[in-house]
Amino acid sequence: MIALRVVALGYLGFLLVLPVAIVFRRTFETGIGPVWDALTRPNAVHAIELTVIVAAAAVVANTVFGVGAALLLVRHLFAGSRVLDALIDLPIAVSPVVVGLALVLVYGRTTAVGAWLGDRGLDIIFAPPGMVLATIFVSLPLVVRAVAPVLEEIGTEQEQAAWTLGASTLQTFRRITLPAIRWALVVGVVLTLARGLGEYGAVAVVSGRILGQTETATLFVEERFQNFDQPAAYAMAFLLAAMAIVVLLLTNLVRPGEDA
């Protein structure tokens, strides 16, 4: 048991803790001042804002879709439910770069769909809408897969009891179903948020990496690093890691140990 524990902790230490710790150390090598400067330059601020907007949009879209799809998969057997079930996992199996490329092939300005939308003033590719689409795509299964097993476990009797007591479908969802799945939903949302903040590949392809316009935090890190501006790259990397850690810690604090 002890040997196993050492192996597990060592594995995580070298793979996870050490690199993150070194990023943190490098970030603050010259004190907090340069970090603050690097993160408050216009391009950095814009990258942070864009990242939060894109991640938040993906969270909203995937929460609505995720809960809906989970309800559909667990509560209704229909022709094509197996197909839907399989399709939901597709984003896990497909490389994000392929996802980005596929979006470009559909919505790029030279395609019929992209041109049609472009004529109406809506650019998808090389613009935030495409980045939102790419982020939604790569984080698609996270809410569904967190919520579906809990829906399965709670069954339908509580909902049926609510119906016989006069509750409408909407009231039943709000008062019975939602409270029952709330912690699973929180987990799904946190994972989606974390994935949205950290997504690189798909967003890199569809964004075109236009400085100050379509550059997210992760793209900013890469771009600064390539331009030998390590302090800015480290500062942003630190911020991304810190955001993820804060979100995870908050979830664990808010969540009760055992469902009352």
Add this chain to the structure above:
Amino acid sequence: MSITVRNVSKRFGEFTALDDVSVDIPSGALTALLGPSGGGKSTLLRVIAGLETPDSGTIEIFGVDATRLPPQRRHVGFVFQHYAAFKHMTVARNVAFGLEVRRRPRSEIRRRVQELLELVHLEQFAGRYPSELSGGQRQRMALARALAVEPKVLLLDEPFGALDAQVRKELRAWLRRLHDDVHVTTVFVTHDQEEAMEVADELVVINRGVVEQVGPPDHVYDEPANPFVMTFIGPVTRFGGRLVRPHDLELVRHPEAGAAPATVIRVVRLGFEVRVDVRTHDEDVWVQLTRAEADELGVEAGARVFVRTPPEGGLAAVASGC
């Protein structure tokens, strides 16, 4: 009639749960849907509640055609075998649920919840969560919750099925007393004939999706419509080519007209009751005696006896061959 079921059929894939069922449930009575597992009785209850849609046929509840009404608008209370307690709500909030979704005034809700909790003896548990209650308490809470909205009909699906034997017995006696107080038309599903006989005013025996017999418990027991009902509703043995109740048979020491000679195979004493297995020239029969009867007769294995049906009428018997 409070509930009128007409020609209802329901299939699940290849399985026929209800096959052209028609039955009337009398107002104000406690009716048991009795039958073996998988016989269709729960499906019938769920069709009445609107939780299942029948493939064909109609349901009328107090004169209103409810066949196409959603469960919300049927004015039925439903109690599930596994309680279906709202786990994230306290007992009081569970009971208040139906009133809250109807947007009743808060003071009325508080008063009504208090009344109902007293009715089911849970007033000191109002602030607890369902996970902190025993099975019997949870089921009483579910009953109070269903009664809160003053349903026209109360439907209970194997309400005591998940409870242990002692609690089961207490609760069914309590349900009977509750019904005598509240008088709401009640239909409950059970596979336990003893439970049905003890609690119900009226039995509806259902098997393989078909209603086998309807009537008061005594009537169904004494005049079963067919071998299935006879066998399901009480103990049976075969004598003279017919199915009879073993407590309707008598054993005597001396030959007489109509009595069949037999040999005692085994005597089993089960407290007050004594079970005597005998063999006639062509049948194995078992006879149920009281201990006093057995002692007076003095039977033991190997003894020669004569089996007879009672001289007076009133023998429950159906031709065998089911």
